[in-house]
Amino acid sequence: MTSPMHTRITQLLGIDYPILGGGLMWLSDAPYVAALVNAGCMGYITPRSFASDAGFSQALQQCAELTQGKPFGVNLTLSSRPEANADIFRWMEMALSQGVRHFETAGYAPTPLIAALHDAGAIVVHKASSIRHALSAERAGADAIALVGMEEGGHPGTNELPTMLMGALALDRFEVPVVLGGGIGRGRQIAAVLAQGLDGVLIGSRFLVCDEIQTHRAYKEHLLDCDENSTVRLLQSLGNTWRVLRNDTARQIEAIERAGARDHADFGELIRGSTARDHAYALGDWQRGMLSLGPSIAFAHRIEPLRDIVRELMDEAHASLTRTASLVSP
Ligand SMILES: Cc1cc2nc3c(=O)[nH]c(=O)nc-3n(C[C@H](O)[C@H](O)[C@H](O)COP(=O)(O)O)c2cc1C
CATH class of the missing domain: 3.20.20.70 (Aldolase class I)
Known part of the structure; x- marks a missing residue:
């Protein structure tokens, strides 16, 4: 070392x-x-x-x-x-x-x-x-x-x-x-x-x-494909900014925010934290869940x-x- x-x-x-x-x-x-x-x-x-x-x-x-x-x-x-x-x-x-x-x-x-x-x-x-x-x-x-x-x-x-x-x-x-x-x-x-x-x-x-x-190998392999544009900041409208992987969930959240959402309830199950654990981290399905991530993943x-x-x-x-x-x- x-x-x-x-x-x-x-x-x-x-x-x-x-x-x-x-x-x-x-x-x-x-x-x-x-x-x-x-x-x-x-x-x-x-x-x-x-x-x-x-x-x-x-x-x-x-x-x-x-x-x-x-x-x-x-x-x-x-x-x-x-x-x-x-x-x-x-x-x-x-x-x-x-x-x-x-x-x-x-x-x-x-x-x-x-x-x-x-x-x-x-x-x-x-x-x-x-x-x-x-x-x-x-x-x-x-x-x-x-x-x-x-x-x-x-x-x-x-x-x-x-x-x-x-x-x-x-x-x-x-x-x-x-x-x-x-x-x-x-x-x-x-x-x-x-x-x-x-x-x-x-x-x-x-x-x-x-x-x-401890995450599924398919998730880690997807992270290796990411670059500096693979993350996005969401939920600024709630004053609860969250930087995550750009995936299907992130795109849906973005659309709801653009439509004028102002309350956590407007996002329903999409912002449930355990979806990340149960789908992306456990099964490698990285399109689902708010997956905290920043652009340094490009390295x-x-x-x-x-x-x-x-x-x-x-x-x-x-x-x-x-x-x-x-x-x-x-
Ligand atoms: C997957 C993930 C989960 C995180 N969960 C928490 C958390 O529960 N509590 C916390 O204080 N910060 C949390 N953070 C923020 C990190 O502790 C750290 O501040 C951040 O990752 C540093 O920025 P970087 O991702 O650009 O290296 C999380 C970050 C990531 C990527």
């Missing part, structure tokens, strides 16, 4: 490389998160992906076994609908009681959650899609910020700004380490983020083709172990930083 790199985020999280694998609904389970951790990165299990507390608890146990004492994390995504957040504090307690000390928080009004995690001695990376929200998370005690641009697969919020610009806007405004996410899938981009003065990156889409992600050319993707990213980042340094040497 490439030699470790030292930034404020590697020091804070105790990892070799400045790469965080963001939580992935239905997909960041124990094998995937353990693969991230064992490859020298940080990963976060998503409790919402499990049908029961027992399933989540088993995943925590399995991840602890697979990582053999190395720290791993849990993603706690707050919804704008309070009733959807009833479980969050229970999942937090479960994770804490099973020894987890790393959390990626995301979503709406995180201050009480960040405070509770801090009281428990946890390390919180708060993911935000605007500088304003990121600054308020820092004030609430977040130990690091993951700032995501509009390229992000999944829910980039109503932000219209691209990742690189967000990074430049963030410079010198935060005391805590900042990592950038959204559209990152090459080592040269990691080098550019570090050269900009930020502390690391957060990746989701580029990792979807790794061996350890994926092979289905391979996560460790190999990380190695390629870090080798390229090292080479790029070395080349960059040579530009200014006498």
Whole structure:
């Protein structure tokens, strides 16, 4: 493997490389998160992906076994609908009681959650899609910020700004380490983020083709055929922007939005999250479901172990930083 790199985020999280694998609904389970951790990165299990507390608890146990004492994390995504957040504090307690000390928080009004995690001695990376929200998370005690641009697969919020610009806007405004996410899938981009003065990156889409992600091979093979035009942002009309694969479902959603829909109910079953799990991920039927995905999928050319993707990213980042340094040497 490439030699470790030292930034404020590697020091804070105790990892070799400045790469965080963001939580992935239905997909960041124990094998995937353990693969991230064992490859020298940080990963976060998503409790919402499990049908029961027992399933989540088993995943925590399995991840602890697979990582053999190395720290791993849990993603706690707050919804704008309070009733959807009833479980969050229970999942937090479960994770804490099973020894987890790393959390990626995301979503709406995180201050009480960040405070509770801090009281428990946890390390919180708060993911935000605007500088304003990121600054308020820092004030609430977040130990690091993951700032995501509009390229992000999944829910980039109503932000219209691209990742690189967000990074430049963030410079010198935060005391805590900042990592950038959204559209990152090459080592040269990691080098550019570090050269900009930020502390690391957060990746989701580029990792979807790794061996350890438990989806049908036909879905992964379709991802290899995707390019930078294969994703689309939908549901802006609901203030709930979602970047997904362009497929039959996405085209139907687009048509309903164009016709003037203004309520979740107008989209019926089309936006049901479990369709992604039951059809695309389980059976390879990628035309069905809202399949969170960003344009960095264009950088994926092979289905391979996560460790190999990380190695390629870090080798390229090292080479790029070395080349960059040579530009200014006498
Ligand atoms: C399939 C998929 C599922 C995701 N699910 C979640 C989630 O449940 N919670 C969350 O905070 N972020 C989620 N995200 C966002 C990722 O954690 C991460 O922020 C994003 O993938 C980074 O941008 P990129 O896809 O351009 O690399 C998801 C992204 C993808 C691609």
